[in-house]
């Protein structure tokens with residue numbers, strides 16, 4: 001990829017990773033991703049903002065072939081998909097100073113063994129001049145690591161936001177063309193890594209609102225020429241509002257839990273509750289994370305395996321606990337053969353979820369009429385709790 005012009009002073013550099021399908025050996029990337037870096041030139045100084053994943057170092061270095069001088073290399077975030085090529089860039093530009101937050105400094109030294117004397121830390125709100133252009137550094141901790149920050153170029157109204165507002169979406173589009181597609185990719189990214197930090201993110205959104213942002217340039221996915229689109233989406237995701245939705249992750253081994261799930265889904269839908277069922281044997285966990293962003297209620301469906309829940313349910317419950325979604329209610333349904341502690345074990349797995357628990361429905365063997373009646377009653381309780389929530 002060649003570098004792409006944003007305006008006469010700013011360019012998009014970096015690489016599109018069309019084929020990457022997993023991030024952190026955990027997060028599915030159905031649409032690939034990109035590692036965006038940016039070059040900003042003033043009349044006196046040149047700044048490179050972030051680098052790329054080390055697997056794409058050759059792409060960035062080729063884009064820099066005609067750039068004789070980099071004075072500042074800004075590291076918004078120490079995670080290696082953005083920082084991993086910093087050592088090579090510092091080697092190419094021996095006069096460049098690496099700029100980062102105070103927390104970023106220690107992390108970059110730990111992760112990349114960067115010499116301390118190459119690093120200058122900046123405080124929140126600190127400004128550097130490039131000559132006719134300035135960069136203001138805005139500390140945005142916990143998006144999604146403790147050292148994260150953004151840069152704001154006030155003369156052009158550009159916010160360089162790194163992971164913040166990013167989307168794992170490989171595309172040749174410089175700017176967002178199809179908001180619906182990018183909305184899904186950005187929500188997936190928010191759900192997978194930022195949802196636990198929504199209180200911090202809410203404060204960062206207030207800070208950004210006080211800048212005249214005309215363009216948001218993230219480090220994954222296309223740029224937002226209409227920043228209101230993604231700012232509004234984030235405001236919605238980080239709010240404490242929940243929607244009239246139930247997330248229903250489940251596993252069924254021999255059909256009993258599946259029969260319970262089918263009955264419960266129908267009973268909820270009859271009561272105008274939206275349901276997101278996920279068969280954990282087949283689902284993309286990113287989709288489950290997305291559904292958890294807005295839902296009011298989580299109901300886990302599990303068979304009993306060696307007294308406890310199915311291992312796939314362990315995994316999903318652990319994930320839901322780590323993501324700390326803004327759920328209000330939770331319950332468990334499922335089936336067992338001879339004895340079960342599935343409910344107790346699942347409850348132990350989700351201490352972070354500040355939810356009111358609704359009566360579980362656990363049956364022995366295939367569900368009987370009384371079990372279906374209990375599921376109908378559970379749907380009735382959920383619908384009553386959800387009354388007044390928006391869809």
Ligand code: FEO
Pocket residue numbers: 077079080081082144163219220
């Ligand atoms: Fe795109 Fe947190 O790295």
